Amino acid sequence: MTKQILEHNKTYIAVFRFKNDVEQEALENVLKQLSGRIYNVPPEISAVRVQVRTRKIHDFSILDQSSKHLVARIRCEAGxxxxxxxxxxxxxxxxxVELKELRREDSGRFNLDHCVELHEIADAxxxxxxxxxxEALMRMLHPTEKLLTDLPRIVVKDSAVAALAHGAPLLRPGLVSIPDDLTSGQNVLVTSIKGEAVCFVKVNTDSESITKMERGEIARPSAVLMSDDVYPRRW
Known part of the structure; x- marks a missing residue:
């Protein structure tokens, strides 16, 4: 699940400092060149292996500027x-050009409004x-499902939940609904009818083929999220 969370888009507020004065036209031209799909090689001191890769910059806009400073909002792909x-x-x-300050405004559905101070956690x-x-602690905690709201999902019957929680494959009779654009090999979230996260599965076939099936295996769990004692066993 960590991989799914880390892949969410991020938004940053960055403060850059220039050694020399920069003209407005030149700056705007640079921001255009650094928008869209760009090369983004990690620095030598970083948490990942240094290699040539690309990342998508959805927005690189000016919030404030002077002759030698730029405050910008950058909405970008994870990583x-x-x-x-x-x-x-x-x-x-x-x-x-020096990066003087950097603040993350949001990651996926979570933003600064969801943040709490460490002393608040300790007090709670x-x-x-x-x-x-x-009560105070519960206000700080969010259900797992809130992290996964933007993921494609398969909804299953209550009778299938316990089996999936035990690691069993998902069979066609257990389906309630599926996305229209599933592809073979895709990792998808499975939820109960009540919206509870059950597991991630790797789909064996596509949506069109699934709708034509009456029985058989649809997918196998790649990661189980729900405890196996939440729903009663039906076998």
Whole structure:
């Protein structure tokens, strides 16, 4: 599930500093060149292997600027290194460009409004443990399903949930609904009728073929999310 979360688009507010004055026209031209599908090689000091790769920049817009500073909003594909974009800006402008500040505004469905301070978490845990008051802690916690709302999903009958939670394959009779554009080999979220996340499955065939089936295996779980004792066994 971590992989699914990390693949969400991100939005950043970045502050860049230029060594020399930059003309407006030159700056706007650079921002256009660094929008869309671009090369984004990770810095030498990074959490991933340094290799040539591409990332999509959905938006690179100016929020504020002076002759030597730029405040910009960058909405980008997961895995984009903003430090690399600062370096590339410098290459295009033929001068050093420094990334002075960087703040992430959102990741997928979560934004700054969902953030809490560490001391707030500590206080909430203390209230829960010492006073048996879990209200503050519950306000900070979000259900797993909230992380997965933008993923394609298969809805299954209650009778199929327990089997999937035990790692059994998904069979055609257990289906309630499927997306119209499933492809063979695709990883898809499976939920109960109530919207509970059950597991991720790797689909064996496409949507058109599934609709023509009356029985048989549709997919196999690749990761089980639900405890196997939530729904009663039906076999």
């Amino acid at each position: 984009t290194y903003i430090r690399t974009m600062a370096r590339d800006m410098g290459l295009l402008l033929d001068q050093p 845990i203390w209230l829960w443990k010492e006073c048996n008051d879990g």
